[in-house]
Each structure stands twice: as C-alpha cells, then as structure tokens.
Amino acid sequence: FFERQVNGLLAGGVDGFILETFAxxxxxxCAFTAVRKLGDLxxxxxxxxxxxxxxVYGHTASxxxxxxxxxxxxxxxxNCSVGPAVMLDAIEDMADTTSVxxxxxxxxxxxxxxxxxxxYMATPEYMxxxxxxxxxxGARFVGGCCGTTPDHIKQIRDLVxxxxxxxxxxxxxxxxxxxxxxxxxxxxxxCSAWGRKLxxxxxxxxxxxxxxRGWDRNAIVEPAHELKDAGVDSLAIVDGPRSRSxxxxxxxxxIVEQEVGIEAIVHYTCRDRNMLGMxxxxxxxxxxxxxxxLVVSGDPSVHGPYPDMxxxxxxxxxxxxxxxxxxNQGLDPAGNSIGDPTKFVQGVVANPGALDLExxxxxxxxxxEAGASFVVTQPIFNPESLEEFLDKIHQWKIPVxxxxxxxxxxxxxxxxxxxxPGATVPEKIVDRMRKAQISGDEEALNEGVEIAAEMIDAVxxxxxxxxLSAPSRRVDVALRVLHEAGVSTNT
Numbered sequence: 463f464f465e466r467q468v469n470g471l472l473a474g475g476v477d478g479f480i481l482e483t484f485a486x487x488x489x490x491x492c493a494f495t496a497v498r499k500l501g502d503l504x505x506x507x508x509x510x511x512x513x514x515x516x517x518v519y520g521h522t523a524s525x526x527x528x529x530x531x532x533x534x535x536x537x538x539x540x541n542c543s544v545g546p547a548v549m550l551d552a553i554e555d556m557a558d559t560t561s562v563x564x565x566x567x568x569x570x571x572x573x574x575x576x577x578x579x580x581x582y583m584a585t586p587e588y589m590x591x592x593x594x595x596x597x598x599x600g601a602r603f604v605g606g607c608c609g610t611t612p613d614h615i616k617q618i619r620d621l622v623x624x625x626x627x628x629x630x631x632x633x634x635x636x637x638x639x640x641x642x643x644x645x646x647x648x649x650x651x652x653c654s655a656w657g658r659k660l661x662x663x664x665x666x667x668x669x670x671x672x673x674x675r676g677w678d679r680n681a682i683v684e685p686a687h688e689l690k691d692a693g694v695d696s697l698a699i700v701d702g703p704r705s706r707s708x709x710x711x712x713x714x715x716x717i718v719e720q721e722v723g724i725e726a727i728v729h730y731t732c733r734d735r736n737m738l739g740m741x742x743x744x745x746x747x748x749x750x751x752x753x754x755x756l757v758v759s760g761d762p763s764v765h766g767p768y769p770d771m772x773x774x775x776x777x778x779x780x781x782x783x784x785x786x787x788x789x790n791q792g793l794d795p796a797g798n799s800i801g802d803p804t805k806f807v808q809g810v811v812a813n814p815g816a817l818d819l820e821x822x823x824x825x826x827x828x829x830x831e832a833g834a835s836f837v838v839t840q841p842i843f844n845p846e847s848l849e850e851f852l853d854k855i856h857q858w859k860i861p862v863x864x865x866x867x868x869x870x871x872x873x874x875x876x877x878x879x880x881x882x883p884g885a886t887v888p889e890k891i892v893d894r895m896r897k898a899q900i901s902g903d904e905e906a907l908n909e910g911v912e913i914a915a916e917m918i919d920a921v922x923x924x925x926x927x928x929x930l931s932a933p934s935r936r937v938d939v940a941l942r943v944l945h946e947a948g949v950s951t952n953t
Contacts, residue, residue, distance in 0.1 A: 464496035478504040482567075483542045483607075485510055485517045487529050494533050506565055506603070507535035510543040515552055523552035527559035539565030542607040545572055545584060545881040546592030547873060550599060557600030564601045568592070570609030571881040574817070581817075582609025584880040586617035591876075593618040645792035648805045650835060654753035656696050656725055657807035660836055660861045666927030667951055668727055668863070669940045670698040673709040682714045683721055685937040690724040692941050693951030696754060698727040698929065712743060716750045727809070728752055730782070733760025737776045737785075741794060744786065748804040756809040756838060757782050779810060780828045787833030809863075810834040814851035815844060815886030823854045830858040838929045840884045841867035843891050843913075845920035852924055861926040866917055868943050869910030870933050872899035911943050918947040 471479070479497050484490035490507055497505055507530045509517060516522055521529075523540070530538035538560065540549055549568040556564055571584030593604040604622060606614050650661040659666050669689050674681035686697050697718055701711035715726035728747065735743065744755075759779040777785070785795050792803040810829040816822035826837070842848050842864050852862065867885075869875040875895040879887035891913060898909035918928060928949060930940040944951065 464493045480506045482508040504536045506537040508539045508541045523555040524559045527556040531560045537563045541567035547877040554599045565603035566596045566601045567605045567607045574883045586614045588880045589614045590617035590621035647790040653805040668696040668698045670931045673714040686718045686722040696725045696727045701729040701731045727754040729756045731760030783832035809836045813840040814848045836861040838863045839865045841865045863927045863929045864925040867931045868914035871906040914943040915947040
C-alpha cells in the first residue's frame with residue numbers, strides 16, 4: 463500500500479516525504495520502511511495526539527520520540543488534532559527524549575460551529591506566539607494544520623524570524639397530552655434547596671468541579687467536603703467535558719449527595735446517549751435522589767482523544783429540556799405514564815459572547831419555552847456582552863446565574879481564549895494575565911483571582927447568583943474568589 467504511493471511520488475520528482483497524522487506507531491513504521499526501501503530522500507515523520515497528550519493507542523509524546531528516532535526519521539514531530547497549547551506540552555516532552563530535529567503543526571485551536579460551519583478560532587497572533595514557544599522548546603520546523611490560513615503562516619514566519627461541531631438539529635416537540643393525563647409538576651420550591659432559593663429570588667452560589675479520570679471516589683468527595691464546609695449551595699459536576707472519559711457525573715453526584723450531604727447539579731449531555739438511554743438515566747437519577755440538572759448538548763468528539771467515537775445526538779439540549787419537562791409532569795416522551803412526576807430543577811446554558819448572538823437568543827427562547835428553570839452563562843469576561851444579552855432576553859423570565867472562571871496562569875487564559883468552544887476572552891484580559899505572568903505563577907494566579915472578582919462585582923446587579931469553575935479541581939481558588947468579591951455563602 464505505502465510502496466505504491468512512494469513509487470508514484472518518486473516518479474513525480476518529489477524532494478522528500480512527510481508522513482503525517484499517523485496515530486499508530488506500527489503503521490508509521492510501515493510507511494517509513496516503504497520510503498527507505500525505495501530511496502534515501504529526507505523523511506519527516508509526524509504523529510497525532512489527543513487532548514490527553516496521547517495517541518488513541520495510548521502512546522505518549524516521549525514514546526513517540528523514542529520510536530521515531532529509532533527507525534531513523536530525519537525529522538520527527540506532531541500535527542493535527544489539537545491546538546497549540548497541548549502540542550507545546552508534547553513538544554517539550556519530545557525534546558527531553560531525542561536530539562533529532564522536531565516539527566510541530568498544531569490546528570488553529572478547536573473549531574466552533576457558527577451557522578452550521580466549523581470555524582477555527584485561534585488567531586494568527588496566538589498561533590505565532592506558540593510557534594515561538596515551540597521553537598524555544600526545541601522545535602525546528604513549525605507551521606499549522608487544520609484551520610491554518612496564509613495569515614497564520616505569515617504571522618508565524620514574521621514572529622519566528624524576529625525572535626528565533628457537528629451541527630445539531632433542534633427539535634422542539636410537545637408531549638402528546640392525549641395518551642395519558644399530565645400531572646401537575648412539583649413546585650420548584652419543593653424540589654430541592656437549590657430550587658427553593660431560585661424560586662424565592664435568593665442569591666445562589668455553585669462551584670463546578672471535574673470528576674476524576676479514574677474511579678477514586680475521594681477525588682470528588684474531598685472537594686465536596688471543602689465546598690460544603692464553606693457554605694456553597696451546590697457542587698456542579700461536569701459530564702464528559704471536551705469529549706474525554708471521566709467518572710460519570712450521575713454516579714459522582716450520588717456519591718457526593720449520600721456521603722457529603724451537599725446538593726449536586728449534574729451536567730447531563732445529549733452527545734453520548736440515545737433517547738432510551740437518557741430516559742433510563744434520568745429515571746434512575748430521580749430514584750437516587752438527584753434533583754438538579756444542567757442540560758447541555760455536549761462538545762463534539764473532535765475535541766476529545768477518541769476520533770473514532772460516535773456521537774449520538776438523538777436530540778439536543780432543547781429537545782432534552784422538553785423530555786425533562788415531560789418527566790416532571792409524569793410522562794415519558796411517548797406520552798406514557800411514569801407514575802409520580804420527577805422533581806428535577808433543570809438548568810440550561812447560554813453564551814452571551816456568542817458570535818451569532820441572534821441565534822443564541824433564539825435557542826435560549828426555545829429552552830425557556832421547553833421548560834428550563836434557570837440558566838447558567840458561559841464564563842463572563844465582558845460584562846457589557848452579558849448586559850446586551852440580558853436586554854435581548856428580558857421577556858423570558860428565568861433566574862440567570864453568571865459563569866465565572868478564575869485563571870490559574872497565562873497558559874490557562876490563552877487556552878480558554880483560543881481553544882475552548884463557547885468561551886470568549888477579550889484580548890485586554892489576556893494581556894493582563896500576560897503582564898502578571900512575567901512576575902511568576904503566584905502573581906498570575908493573583909491576577910486571575912482579581913479578574914474573576916471584578917467580573918462578579920460588575921455583573922452582581924444583573925444576576926441571581928454565580929457558578930464558579932474550579933480549574934484543575936482547585937476548589938480553594940474558587941472559594942478565594944468568592945471571599946475577595948464579598949459573596950456570602952451559607953456559613
């Protein structure tokens with residue numbers, strides 16, 4: 463197979479070969495062998511990694527460097543699948559393993575869906591900055607892969623020279639009320655403590671924590687204890703963020719509520735389950751005492767380390783909101799009775815900084831009409847965009863909880879700004895982190911906390927509460943932000 467390609471290229475007069483986007487070391491070995499069997503032209507051998515820094519077969523960057531060095535490639539490196547931040551970490555690991563020249567061609571961040579098109583959001587300036595960092599780390603060939611434009615290449619050339627998803631169908635369906643009589647939903651106040659505070663207009667605070675990648679229950683129980691002791695209303699548990707495998711959010715929520723006694727808000731994604739699976743999950747969750755949900759469509763699998771993973775998307779977050787509303791009225795989507803109605807307090811997500819704001823407002827309206835009880839925004843870094851969004855949705859009255867993300871360091875800020883779908887970070891915020899990082903990680907963390915506290919102060923009059931992320935499971939950072947912003951909890 464590879465020999466046929468090599469023969470054809472040699473006949474065409476190529477000056478060298480680039481073996482790129484390989485995920486299997488055995489496969490790239492076969493391709494390299496075919497090139498060497500038929501000639502001695504230079505070979506650049508490049509593998510591709512996922513967001514976890516490994517190939518789909520589990521090979522690390524160091525293992526890739528060792529293997530490609532041993533087979534005799536002239537240049538070895540990485541391309542595609544990830545943005546500059548993840549690739550920089552991998553290049554640093556490879557540089558510690560080999561003396562062979564390294565190459566790096568990251569994607570221009572990760573794509574966002576805008577009007578059913580995939581658009582890569584990393585700017586030419588961002589790509590060029592990371593190209594310089596990769597050169598500093600040991601790369602000798604730098605460029606870009608998916609989403610890279612001539613402007614990206616020009617910026618990379620100039621700076622290096624001077625220095626060294628799938629689109630989702632929206633389904634808004636009404637439950638067929640004729641097959642079985644609906645039951646009155648349980649009042650929000652009687653569903654959960656979170657629902658009670660929302661219904662009374664009282665301020666709420668939740669902190670979002672990643673579940674562990676393994677099955678160590680202490681990894682979720684310990685931060686839950688810390689948050690309960692601090693008086694936080696709810697612990698929000700993310701469901702397969704960025705299409706990476708972690709402990710299931712529903713299972714983690716049951717553990718937290720039973721062992722710690724703090725209410726959980728379960729992020730529940732439509733990406734991985736068909737309709738039957740979602741209904742079964744939700745009925746089981748209701749039986750286990752789970753009451754609070756944050757319904758999301760889910761990140762496309764292109765963002766994760768499993769490129770062959772299938773996406774289900776029987777419905778999106780709007781459709782699932784309809785399903786939960788039906789369950790809260792005692793009916794499944796087919797209009798069949800489930801007995802007593804469930805008691806879910808269901809939230810949805812909105813992005814005030816969306817590139818297509820009108821579409822975002824339309825989707826928000828659909829979510830409210832489908833039965834959403836509250837909305838959590840994407841992280842706020844531009845209070846004016848939130849105010850504009852709220853002006854456009856003022857006629858749909860549900861509690862708004864502002865997302866707040868404290869940066870740990872400059873890399874965290876740049877990554878969120880350029881490679882996380884749904885996040886919008888103004889350049890002036892990144893510049894503040896860049897200046898702070900010059901003085902070290904501690905000063906950068908201080909600046910990240912200060913920015914988060916400023917966002918809380920700016921939007922406090924506009925919202926009913928705050929939903930803080932605990933980056934890298936740093937619950938202490940989230941609590942510090944609340945303290946410095948003067949946000950009271952239940953202690």
